[in-house]
Amino acid sequence: MKNVLQLQSISTWLPTASKPVIISGPCSAETEDQMITTAKQLAATGKVHALRAGIWKPRTRPGQYEGAGEEGLKWLAQAKKETGLPITTEVANAAHVNACLKAGVDILWIGARTTVNPFSVQEIADALKGVDIPVMVKNPINPDLELWIGGLERLNKAGITKLAAIHRGFSSFEKGPFRNAPMWDLGIELKTRIPDLDIICDPSHIAGNRELIAMISQKALDLDMAGVMIESHINPDAAWSDAKQQVTPAVLGKIVDSLVVRSVSSDNKTFKDTLSILRDQIDQLDDEIMQKLASRMKISEKIGQYKKENNVTILQVSRWEEIIQTRIKLGKAMGLNEEFTAELLKLIHQESIQIQTTVMNKVAERV
Numbered sequence: 001m002k003n004v005l006q007l008q009s010i011s012t013w014l015p016t017a018s019k020p021v022i023i024s025g026p027c028s029a030e031t032e033d034q035m036i037t038t039a040k041q042l043a044a045t046g047k048v049h050a051l052r053a054g055i056w057k058p059r060t061r062p063g064q065y066e067g068a069g070e071e072g073l074k075w076l077a078q079a080k081k082e083t084g085l086p087i088t089t090e091v092a093n094a095a096h097v098n099a100c101l102k103a104g105v106d107i108l109w110i111g112a113r114t115t116v117n118p119f120s121v122q123e124i125a126d127a128l129k130g131v132d133i134p135v136m137v138k139n140p141i142n143p144d145l146e147l148w149i150g151g152l153e154r155l156n157k158a159g160i161t162k163l164a165a166i167h168r169g170f171s172s173f174e175k176g177p178f179r180n181a182p183m184w185d186l187g188i189e190l191k192t193r194i195p196d197l198d199i200i201c202d203p204s205h206i207a208g209n210r211e212l213i214a215m216i217s218q219k220a221l222d223l224d225m226a227g228v229m230i231e232s233h234i235n236p237d238a239a240w241s242d243a244k245q246q247v248t249p250a251v252l253g254k255i256v257d258s259l260v261v262r263s264v265s266s267d268n269k270t271f272k273d274t275l276s277i278l279r280d281q282i283d284q285l286d287d288e289i290m291q292k293l294a295s296r297m298k299i300s301e302k303i304g305q306y307k308k309e310n311n312v313t314i315l316q317v318s319r320w321e322e323i324i325q326t327r328i329k330l331g332k333a334m335g336l337n338e339e340f341t342a343e344l345l346k347l348i349h350q351e352s353i354q355i356q357t358t359v360m361n362k363v364a365e366r367v
Helices: 032-045 070-083 094-103 118-127 145-157 184-193 203-207 210-222 249-258 269-309 317-333 338-360
Strands: 021-025 050-052 087-091 107-110 135-138 163-167 198-201 227-231
Touching (some): 021 249, 032 070, 087 094, 135 145, 269 338
Parallel strands (some): 021 227, 050 087, 135 163
């Protein structure tokens, strides 16, 4: 089901920007010199369309650097004056909103820790009623698409039409190569639900490691995201917050230069004709897959009935282990990714168990 929002694309509120939109600046505004020097170096690359900096920093534990506060807004405004670039920062409550509007901030964003709280988002939306300013909404820290969409809806109902989403990844207990798991499928689903919504990727927070930023940025563009927001600092290793995920302005320029921007379509007739043929083949194969899955579930239903008649449990661990081992091995031999095969089998197994559970617990109709 698609969500209908009244939206204006990034091109209407960043008219000088081209795809990909590049937003960059330090994680935190630490000092006036650090902020303005970074801004000037970023502007000199000719790659950046807007400056970012954290003014209020929601830290996990007290004692960490929590931002310069309203004093930092003055530095951000001065950076705008000296570079001509629009400025953006994070807000978490109405007081932040009012301070930013007073300071002339061009674009606001709502952070992941705020998006997760509908009360906070509503407070920001109420503070913005009647104000024509762009707002970007980061995904909540937990993988909850409805919460993300809900934040966008609250702002839209308050009259904000210059809206964009920021995909910054999701917190997870599992340790992996990323600071925050990208879960690209949620970004894809958001775009599917709200096709007119521009999505900006935040590779810095997904990566947590500057070495991964270029790769993540390219992945985001390949998924047709509108641009990236990358943290940049004149001396990243000495940064007061998130040092490992920041890059110098010079490195930022190299990352942008390395990105390949692809079109969503092509006017080439041969391309269109070939793509149409290949898509027809996929459609046919999808039909066959759905038919095979339906046939498989019919057999699961029969198995459930047979188990019920013989008073046998639904779950057969040894059988499940056999399926996992043999099917993953078979899939690998056919060139399928092991993780994909395992996840697919889990979904099929869950549905099979659900069907057998329904059969096992069905009460016989009285004649």
